[in-house]
Every structure is written in C-alpha cells, then in structure tokens.
Amino acid sequence: MSPESLAETVLRLSTVSRSSPRDPNETTHWPEPDSLDRAQWFTSPELISVYGTPLWDSLDDHARRQLSFWEAVGFYSLNIHGEKLLIEGIARRLYQPGLEDVAEYLHHFLDEENQHSIWFATFCLRYGGKIYPDRKVAFPREHAPGEEDLLFFARVAVFEELVDRYNSAMGRDDRLAPVARRINANHHDEETRHLVFGRRLVEHLWRWHAPGWSDETVAGVRAHLAGYVMATWREYYNPDVYRDAGFPDPYATARQAWDHPATAAHRAALTARSLRWLYEAGILEAPVLS
Amino acid sequence: MTAGASAEAAAREALRGWVRERSAAAVPDDFDDHTPLIASGLVTSLQITDLLLVVEEMRSAPLDPASLRPGVFRDIDTIYATFLADRLGS
Ligand SMILES: [Fe+2]
Ligand SMILES: [Fe+2]
Numbered sequence: 001m002s003p004e005s006l007a008e009t010v011l012r013l014s015t016v017s018r019s020s021p022r023d024p025n026e027t028t029h030w031p032e033p034d035s036l037d038r039a040q041w042f043t044s045p046e047l048i049s050v051y052g053t054p055l056w057d058s059l060d061d062h063a064r065r066q067l068s069f070w071e072a073v074g075f076y077s078l079n080i081h082g083e084k085l086l087i088e089g090i091a092r093r094l095y096q097p098g099l100e101d102v103a104e105y106l107h108h109f110l111d112e113e114n115q116h117s118i119w120f121a122t123f124c125l126r127y128g129g130k131i132y133p134d135r136k137v138a139f140p141r142e143h144a145p146g147e148e149d150l151l152f153f154a155r156v157a158v159f160e161e162l163v164d165r166y167n168s169a170m171g172r173d174d175r176l177a178p179v180a181r182r183i184n185a186n187h188h189d190e191e192t193r194h195l196v197f198g199r200r201l202v203e204h205l206w207r208w209h210a211p212g213w214s215d216e217t218v219a220g221v222r223a224h225l226a227g228y229v230m231a232t233w234r235e236y237y238n239p240d241v242y243r244d245a246g247f248p249d250p251y252a253t254a255r256q257a258w259d260h261p262a263t264a265a266h267r268a269a270l271t272a273r274s275l276r277w278l279y280e281a282g283i284l285e286a287p288v289l290s
Numbered sequence: 291m292t293a294g295a296s297a298e299a300a301a302r303e304a305l306r307g308w309v310r311e312r313s314a315a316a317v318p319d320d321f322d323d324h325t326p327l328i329a330s331g332l333v334t335s336l337q338i339t340d341l342l343l344v345v346e347e348m349r350s351a352p353l354d355p356a357s358l359r360p361g362v363f364r365d366i367d368t369i370y371a372t373f374l375a376d377r378l379g380s
Contacts, residue, residue: 133355135339137363139328227314227336234339240352251347 009200010105013193017108028182033126039065040177042072044170049237052262055253067245072180074241076120077132082159083113089152105197112190119183132240144217146209151221153205155228157198161274162232164191203281222284233267297378301348305366308344312337323366349377
C-alpha cells in the first residue's frame with residue numbers, strides 16, 4: 001500500500017472532525033464552583049512540576065492536592081496561550097498559496113482549538129477565578145522563503161506533542177476529579193488528529209523548503225526549535241501556581257524545581273519520546289535535552 | 291551610596307550576568323547597559339520567559355502583562371527603567 005498523501009490525510013482527518021461533538025457541555029459535566037470538592041486530584045501527582053524534588057517530599061497529602069488544582073489552572077492557562085498563537089497563525093495561513101490543499105483541514109483545526117480554549121478557560125475562570133498571564137513576547141525578524149511557515153507549524157507540533165503526553169495520561173487517570181479527567185480526555189481525542197496532521201505537514205514543508213536554504217538557515221531553524229522545546233517546558237514551572245498554592249518564595253521554587261535532576265530527567269524522557277519523529281525526518285539532528 | 295543606588299547597581303549587574311550566561315550570540319567586549327539586546331541577537335524571543343522570571347524575582351512581584359511589548363527589551367537600561375526602577379530605584 002502506498003503511503004497516504006498529504007491531501008488524503010487532510011480528507012480523512014476532516015471527515016472525522018466533522019463527526020466529533022462540538023459542544024463541551026455535551027461531553028463534560030461542570031459542577032457548580034461551590035460544590036467542586038477541592039480535596040480531589042486535578043493533576044496526576046507524577047505530572048506535577050515539583051514531583052520528585054525535596055519540596056514535593058515535604059508536602060502532606062492535602063497540600064499536594066491543593067497544588068494539583070493550581071497546577072491544572074497553570075497547565076490549562078499555558079494551553080490557552082499556546083492555542084491563541086496557534087489560532088492567530090492558522091487564520092493568517094488560510095488559503096495561503098502553497099497551502100491550498102490543507103485549507104479545509106485548517107478550518108477544522110481553528111474550530112477545534114477555539115473550542116479547546118473554551119474548555120480550558122471555563123475551568124480556569126469557574127474554579128480558579130483567573131487565567132495566568134503569558135510570559136512570551138515575539139520579536140519580528142527576517143526569514144528565508146518558507147522558513148516562517150516551517151517554524152510555525154513545527155512549533156505548533158512540538159507544543160501539541162508535549163501537551164498531549166500530559167493529556168493522554170491524565171485522561172485515563174481515575175484518581176483525577178471527573179471534570180479534570182474529562183477535559184484532558186477530550187483534548188487528547190481531538191489532538192490525536194492534530195498530531196497526525198502536524199507531523200505530515202511539517203515533513204512536507206521541510207522537504208519542500210529546506211533544500212533551498214543555506215546551511216546557516218538550516219542551523220538557525222534547528223537552534224530555534226531546540227530553544228523552543230526548552231522555552232515551552234519553562235512554562236510548566238510557573239511561579240503564579242506556586243504563589244496560589246501558598247509557597248512563600250514562588251520564584252525560588254520555580255528555579256529549584258527547574259534545576260532539580262528529577263525534573264530534568266522527566267523532561268528529557270518525555271521530549272525524547274515526543275520528538276523522535278523530528279530526528280527521523282532529519283529536521284533535528286541531535287536529541288534535545290531539557 | 292544610598293540603598294536604592296546600590297540595589298540598582300546590583301540589579302543591573304545581575305541582568306548583565308544573565309545576558310553573559312544565556313546569550314544566544316557572542317557578547318561584545320564593550321557590552322554595557324546600552325548595547326542592543328534584540329537587534330544584536332544577544333537575546334531571542336525564546337529567552338524572554340526566562341528573563342522575565344529573573345526580573346520578576348528581582349522585583350519580588352509579578353509584571354503587568356500589558357507592559358510586555360518588544361521595545362521594552364531593547365537594552366538593559368530600558369529593562370531596568372521599565373520593570374525595576376519603580377521598585378528598586380533611589
Ligand atoms: Fe488544542
Ligand atoms: Fe491542537
């Protein structure tokens with residue numbers, strides 16, 4: 001059987017997208033804020049940012065569960081900010097010359113990401129009373145032909161691959177409060193299609209554009225993507241989360257958690273599994289360690 | 291030296307130290323608080339999250355998200371004036 005073409009992938013994914021439920025209220029029960037039991041787990045303990053560090057060991061069960069709630073608000077907030085950039089970049093590329101074949105799927109992508117942000121924001125605002133602010137700023141710069149598109153879709157793919165590791169684990173974790181498990185499971189269900197699309201499109205753009213780039217541009221793309229992986233992980237260690245969880249020095253906590261060998265090993269293992277396809281496609285040359 | 295002035299000097303030195311350690315490009319010999327950070331490639335957009343955490347820790351307070359515009363990262367002098375002068379200045 002010959003491999004599926006990009007156009008065939010787009011057709012297949014679009015068909016599935018059309019038949020999946022759009023309204024989050026169809027699949028998610030949102031308890032009243034007052035009746036949500038805060039003593040539940042909202043993030044799997046092993047995926048809490050400080051897991052494996054001395055701080056984690058010092059927390060009792062109650063404090064760990066409190067932290068798991070604010071970690072969920074942090075994780076959903078970073079999803080919202082990631083999806084905002086994604087929606088903006090995809091909207092800009094609708095019917096762009098060279099991307100006509102994928103335009104139909106880009107519409108589904110946009111629609112689905114908008115919906116995901118509604119789920120995430122509903123949780124954050126309804127139960128946490130806030131969405132944590134973003135700490136990203138983009139500086140405009142010049143790009144080689146096709147470089148900006150490749151970087152955009154590769155960043156999207158990297159972001160979604162890492163998030164999905166968390167979603168797929170937490171969507172199956174019955175320790176979690178049903179609302180948190182449902183949000184993660186819903187997101188994972190839809191992201192499965194985005195991951196397929198992302199890999200196919202990034203490989204396509206790479207084969208199309210990279211042969212025309214200078215060695216310097218290729219090296220710059222690789223350095224950017226490696227830097228992006230690190231920057232993405234950085235946001236998982238959020239002082240705003242630690243402040244709300246009642247830690248006295250949230251910035252020191254963020255630094256110490258990031259620097260601890262246990263969290264570095266967690267990031268390296270997850271990065272290696274999520275991004276192997278980027279090495280296999282020749283887009284990254286050496287494993288990105290976090 | 292007043293307490294404010296020494297806090298300012300320490301903050302500027304810490305920012306220069308951060309750039310020297312994290313810079314994405316070679317730091318020039320005459321690097322100072324007016325050296326362009328973005329235009330020179332010393333700092334890229336991907337390092338901003340890390341830089342903001344350093345700045346927030348110096349302030350001991352979060353930043354106003356509305357203040358995060360590309361221009362405020364032009365050089366160390368501007369970063370200091372934008373985010374730190376009101377908290378540490380003499
Ligand atoms: Fe999403
Ligand atoms: Fe997605």
